[in-house]
Amino acid sequence: MRPDEPGRGDDQQPDTRPYLCIPYWTDPITDGGSWDDGSRRGLPAQVLSWACPSIHAGDYTPGRPLEVTVEVRNSGGGNAAAAATVVVYWADPTVGFAKPTFFAAATVAAPPDRTTPATATTATMTATIPATAPAHVCLLAVVSHPQDRAGKAADPINDRHWAQRNLMAVAAAPGAPALPRFAVANPRTEPATFQLRAGAVDERRARAAAQATGLELADTGFRVRILDADGAGVAGPGTVAATAVDLEGLERRDFQLLAEVDGDLAAGTAVVLEVLLVTGNGEGDVVGSLAVQLVAEER
Structure with missing residues (x-):
């Protein structure tokens, strides 16, 4: 792996190799902070x-062409643009990625941006996700270069080369709980124990997530349960539900989330839940994440 500081080599001499990322933020997220150069993972x-706001997708309908572009940032120390390769994958709703499906690939010239934030955007990639795919899919993107290669594990949380858009919306109402299906996958090749956790997102992040899809945050309580693929309860109910999951390397397992709201959801509002896969007993690395928006039923 490269040193954490872009543009510096192991001996602290100038490093002209690219230092690529698919940025998750452009405005500082803390006082005195900077844009995302990939060093904070x-x-x-x-x-x-x-x-990730750097993955842009058109309207998605299974069986119809989908257009995707990806923004890339190069915070390396060179003077020339890096010819980077961007690959996009898709998957059914999943927490962690083991074997996502190829969507499309493109090359992009990413100039270094050491002094001002700048990104390079791929040409539009177009492909068709099969008509048999679910109504909501995850998009996963990775950028790589011969001198700055992405890790083999599809890890959009801990590897700056990877990024994801992984949010699904499901209808819910009092007495009519949402029951979305999702997968859990170990992105690493070694077997491990994880904590699968589902529950509330803090208000600031929930409001940002709702606004990102043109919605307002709903003011109502909720309860969640984690069910296995056959519908048997494994955790909850509560505002947070968690269970231990043992997975072999690259193993994928199906689950369901049963989510109930306490009050009616007004049109244009949403309750935002987060599903995480965390190493160990829940105190380790987050290796997978999925957002679920509970929205009003269409009438």
Whole structure:
């Protein structure tokens, strides 16, 4: 891996190699902070790890062409643009990625931006996700260069080369809980124990997530339960539900989330939940994240 400080080599001499990332923020997220140059991974808690704004997608309908572009930042120490390769994948709603499906690839010339934030945007990539795919899918992107290679694990939270848009919306109402299905996957090749956790997002991040999709944050309580693929309860109910999951390397397992709201959801509002996969007993690295928006039923 490269040193944490862009543009410096192991001996602290100028390093002309590219230092690439798919940025998660452009405005400072803390007082005195800077734009995302990729040096802060795992992602800070303030960042919506499941909603990278540098991945842009058109309207998605299974079986119809989808257009995607990706923004890339190069904070390396050279003077020339780096010819980087960007690959986009898609997957059913998942917390952690093991074997996502190829969508498209493009090259982009990413000039160094040591003094002012700047990004390079890929040409539009167009492909068709099969008609059999679910109504909501995850998009995963990775940028790489021969002198700055991405890690093999698809890790958009801890590897600056990777990023994701991983948010699904489901209808819910009092007495009519949402029951979205999702997968959990170990992105690493070694077996491990994880904590699968679902529950509330703090108000600031929840409001930002709702506004990112043109909604307002709903003012109502909720309860969640984690169910296995057959519908048996494994955790909850409560505002947070958590359970231990043992996964082999790159293993994928199906779950369901049962989410109930206490009050009616007005049109244009949402309750935002977050599903995380965390190493160990829940105190380790977050290696997967998914947002679920509970919205009003269409009438």
